[in-house]
Each structure stands twice: as structure tokens, then as C-alpha cells.
Amino acid sequence: MIRLKARAPTRRGVRRARALALPTVWGGAAILYKLACPLAQRTGLGARIVTCAVFFAVGTGLMIHARRALLRELRQARRVAGAAQSVLLRPPPARLDGLLLAAGQLSAERGAAIGGDLYEAIATEHGVRVVMGDVRGHGLGALATVAAVLGSFREAVHDEPELGSVLRRLDRALDRHLRERARAEHPSAARDLDTPVAEEFVTVLLLEIRRDGELRALSCGHPWPYRLGDHGVTPLTRAEPLPPLGPFPLPREVDPAFRGRLLPGESLVLYTDGAEDARDARGRFFPLRNILTEAARDNPVSPQTVLRTVLTSLLRHTAGTPADDIAVLVLRNEPGRTKCGASPRGAGNRAADPPQPTADNAPLAAPP
Structure with missing residues (x-):
């Protein structure tokens, strides 16, 4: 007998649902206000100002929410880059x-x-x-x-x-x-x-x-x-x-x-x-x-x-x-x-002497 078990929603799907929940609620509230609120149906100056304020607040909230989501993605990308650096370029x-x-x-x-x-x-x-x-x-x-x-x-x-x-x-x-x-x-x-x-x-x-x-x-x-x-x-x-x-x-x-x-x-x-x-x-x-x-x-x-x-x-x-x-x-x-017994200034080893100015190690002019 074969049993099929429904797969639980992944963490990524849960995070995506949470990210879309707040903008959906705000957008629904703005549409509901426009269609059902009596004040939104009026054409007077005061009613228009209130309506504009409501939609401005909703738009501002959505922009702040999007900014926070982008910052979270940026921090995650930097964490991944840091992990890759620690593996690729080990300190x-x-x-x-x-x-x-x-x-x-x-x-x-x-x-x-x-x-x-x-x-x-x-x-x-x-x-x-x-x-x-x-x-x-x-x-x-x-x-x-x-x-x-x-x-x-x-x-x-x-x-x-x-x-x-x-x-x-x-x-x-x-x-x-x-x-x-x-x-x-x-x-x-x-x-x-x-x-x-x-x-x-x-x-x-x-x-x-x-x-x-x-x-x-x-x-x-x-x-x-x-x-x-x-x-x-x-x-x-x-x-x-x-x-x-x-x-x-x-x-x-x-x-x-x-x-x-x-x-x-x-x-x-x-x-x-x-x-x-x-x-x-x-x-x-x-x-x-x-x-x-x-x-x-x-x-x-x-x-x-x-x-x-x-x-x-x-x-x-x-x-x-x-x-x-x-x-x-x-x-x-x-x-x-x-090492013991290996002297860098041993007899007969000219390379062990302090470097003298030669064609190979003569000082160069300082960069401009």
C-alpha cells in the first residue's frame, strides 16, 4: 500500500505569504474605503483631501514595506557572500x-x-x-x-x-x-x-x-x-x-x-x-x-x-x-x-648575508 503524504509548506513559501499579506490587507482596505465609505463618494474639497490622505498613507506604507523586504534580501545576500568568502578565501x-x-x-x-x-x-x-x-x-x-x-x-x-x-x-x-x-x-x-x-x-x-x-x-x-x-x-x-x-x-x-x-x-x-x-x-x-x-x-x-x-x-x-x-x-x-643545526648565517652561504644593493634588490624610486 502506497501512502501519499501532503508536503508541508516550505519556510520560503511561508515567508512569501507573510510578505504578501500586509500589502494585500492595505490594498483591500484602500479599495473598500473607496467603494463603501460614504466620505469617499463626496466631491467636496474636504472629502477629496481625506481620500488623498488615505491613499497617500497606504502608498507610503507599501513603500516602507517594500524597502524593508529589500533590506532583508540584501542582508541575506551579504551573509551568503560572507559564507562563500570564508570557504573560498580562507583567512x-x-x-x-x-x-x-x-x-x-x-x-x-x-x-x-x-x-x-x-x-x-x-x-x-x-x-x-x-x-x-x-x-x-x-x-x-x-x-x-x-x-x-x-x-x-x-x-x-x-x-x-x-x-x-x-x-x-x-x-x-x-x-x-x-x-x-x-x-x-x-x-x-x-x-x-x-x-x-x-x-x-x-x-x-x-x-x-x-x-x-x-x-x-x-x-x-x-x-x-x-x-x-x-x-x-x-x-x-x-x-x-x-x-x-x-x-x-x-x-x-x-x-x-x-x-x-x-x-x-x-x-x-x-x-x-x-x-x-x-x-x-x-x-x-x-x-x-x-x-x-x-x-x-x-x-x-x-x-x-x-x-x-x-x-x-x-x-x-x-x-x-x-x-x-x-x-x-x-x-x-x-x-x-x-631548525636546530640550520643556521641562516652558516659558513660558505653568501645568500645568508644581509642583502646588499644589487641589480636585483636595489631600492627603486618612490612612486609619484
């Missing part, structure tokens, strides 16, 4: 394998919690591996690409022993994602050169920081981070980065463009190009290096302090409305992190 821990971290972002779309920037830091057997990236465009349209790149990175950092192999995994994941997106949006031309998807690209910066302070870095079209240390604020390197992922294939050999050391007490500031490209009302670029120099005067340099100083200055510089998504990640090599 890094304050301490990770001896490194102190702090990260934050500003979205170009007002009210949006997630933009086209991505970052992640993961402790692996190969050291702490960090990614900072920037997807072409911003807002909700870039979320799928951010998810594809971050998902690949979170798996590859544990599987691949070399940083170049991690980059290749990201490139393959991005290519696969763009092909699937092209088939979905343009079934007749899968990743054709004329489709908008073919113009998508992602800039990526990869770092690997080992327990002994050895630092390796790879960049595909992404700005190099700033190093904060005893010698002031200097770019990590001035080497030419690889092209962004997406439009061009990677070269056959992918080796880190920078090999050196992150000494105890030194910090790195990773950022997307929206930080240095931010302009004020007079068209002046944001002086990121000058702001970092001011923030680095504290001793010791706290990643949270640097992050808060940069984001606050950016909001002040752009009057609270940045033109592009901005992400900033600050990490500091905590003194005492080095």
Missing part, C-alpha cells in the same frame, strides 16, 4: 610554521565581499607555500576562476616538490576551466579566439619559504613583493616576470626567478596591482612604498599593523571607492623559526 592563520601572517582585501564593487583577487598560505613538507593572484576583471564574474586556481593550488602544493611544477598545475587547471566555460557560454566555439573567454588571464605570484629561511619565488605577470628589513623597504627582485597565465603557454623550463633567504625578523608584503594603481581625486597614484616605510618604523614590525596601515591609507587615498580589487598579504619570519 590565513595568525601563525603558520613559524611565520606571522595577516591578509585583507578591498573590493571594487560596493557591497561585494569577494572580488577577483586570491591568496593562500599553506604549510607543507616542502615549506610554507604562498600564492597571490589577480583574475582579470572583478566582482562575481571572476569567482569561478578564483575557485579553479585556488582549488588547484591547495592540492598541488602538497603533491609537487618543485615550485615550477605547482605553477604548471595552476596553468593546466586554468586552461581546463576556461575551456569548460567557453563550451558553456559559446557551444559552437570552444575556447575560440573570438570568444570573450579567450581574453581571460590570471597573474600569479608563488613563494616557498623553508624552515631554514630559504626563499624561492616565481611570478607570472604579478608584482614582486616588498621586503621589509634592516635595509628599509626594497623590492624582492627586479627580475622580469613570466607572462600571465592564460593567453600564453609556459616555457619548457620553469625555474624560480628569485633564490635567496628571508632572514629572521624580515617581512614580505604581497599585493595585487590595484594597490599601486589606486588613484586619488587628483589622479595621483597610491605611494605604497612610502606607506610601508612608515609602517616599518615600528620594531618589531607586526603584520597586522602593516596590513591595517596599508588598507586604511588606501581607503583614505581613494575616498573609500577603489577602482580595482585590492588584496594585501603580509608575512614575517619570526626569530627562532630556524
Whole structure:
């Protein structure tokens, strides 16, 4: 014997019924007044004023009710966006394998919690591996690409022993994602050169920081981070980065463009190009290096302090409305992190010495 049980009304249906109940009552009351009230049938000035007042009150009530309903929907959308952000862009821990971290972002779309920037830091057997990236465009349209790149990175950092192999995994994941997106949006031309998807690209910066302070870095079209240390604020390197992922294939050999050391007490500031490209009302670029120099005067340099100083200055510089998504990640090599027996200033290791002004780390002129 088969029994069919009537389905109880869903919560969504109950909420919708409640939302329509009050406007229906008010509208019915207005119609009833117009048809049944003797005062509404009169043509005198006083009766017309009363009738107009009744309908004005009903209209005002309906507008207030609609506004409250829209605000509820907006709050719900922001809660969903916040939940998606916590899953997609997980806030890094304050301490990770001896490194102190702090990260934050500003979205170009007002009210949006997630933009086209991505970052992640993961402790692996190969050291702490960090990614900072920037997807072409911003807002909700870039979320799928951010998810594809971050998902690949979170798996590859544990599987691949070399940083170049991690980059290749990201490139393959991005290519696969763009092909699937092209088939979905343009079934007749899968990743054709004329489709908008073919113009998508992602800039990526990869770092690997080992327990002994050895630092390796790879960049595909992404700005190099700033190093904060005893010698002031200097770019990590001035080497030419690889092209962004997406439009061009990677070269056959992918080796880190920078090999050196992150000494105890030194910090790195990773950022997307929206930080240095931010302009004020007079068209002046944001002086990121000058702001970092001011923030680095504290001793010791706290990643949270640097992050808060940069984001606050950016909001002040752009009057609270940045033109592009901005992400900033600050990490500091905590003194005492080095393994026992592994000295960052060991004999015969020239990379362990304090960085001297060379072609790679010579100070750059401050932005205008």
C-alpha cells in the first residue's frame, strides 16, 4: 500500500505569504474605503483631501514595506557572500610554521565581499607555500576562476616538490576551466579566439619559504613583493616576470626567478596591482612604498599593523571607492623559526648575508 503524504509548506513559501499579506490587507482596505465609505463618494474639497490622505498613507506604507523586504534580501545576500568568502578565501592563520601572517582585501564593487583577487598560505613538507593572484576583471564574474586556481593550488602544493611544477598545475587547471566555460557560454566555439573567454588571464605570484629561511619565488605577470628589513623597504627582485597565465603557454623550463633567504625578523608584503594603481581625486597614484616605510618604523614590525596601515591609507587615498580589487598579504619570519643545526648565517652561504644593493634588490624610486 502506497501512502501519499501532503508536503508541508516550505519556510520560503511561508515567508512569501507573510510578505504578501500586509500589502494585500492595505490594498483591500484602500479599495473598500473607496467603494463603501460614504466620505469617499463626496466631491467636496474636504472629502477629496481625506481620500488623498488615505491613499497617500497606504502608498507610503507599501513603500516602507517594500524597502524593508529589500533590506532583508540584501542582508541575506551579504551573509551568503560572507559564507562563500570564508570557504573560498580562507583567512590565513595568525601563525603558520613559524611565520606571522595577516591578509585583507578591498573590493571594487560596493557591497561585494569577494572580488577577483586570491591568496593562500599553506604549510607543507616542502615549506610554507604562498600564492597571490589577480583574475582579470572583478566582482562575481571572476569567482569561478578564483575557485579553479585556488582549488588547484591547495592540492598541488602538497603533491609537487618543485615550485615550477605547482605553477604548471595552476596553468593546466586554468586552461581546463576556461575551456569548460567557453563550451558553456559559446557551444559552437570552444575556447575560440573570438570568444570573450579567450581574453581571460590570471597573474600569479608563488613563494616557498623553508624552515631554514630559504626563499624561492616565481611570478607570472604579478608584482614582486616588498621586503621589509634592516635595509628599509626594497623590492624582492627586479627580475622580469613570466607572462600571465592564460593567453600564453609556459616555457619548457620553469625555474624560480628569485633564490635567496628571508632572514629572521624580515617581512614580505604581497599585493595585487590595484594597490599601486589606486588613484586619488587628483589622479595621483597610491605611494605604497612610502606607506610601508612608515609602517616599518615600528620594531618589531607586526603584520597586522602593516596590513591595517596599508588598507586604511588606501581607503583614505581613494575616498573609500577603489577602482580595482585590492588584496594585501603580509608575512614575517619570526626569530627562532630556524631548525636546530640550520643556521641562516652558516659558513660558505653568501645568500645568508644581509642583502646588499644589487641589480636585483636595489631600492627603486618612490612612486609619484
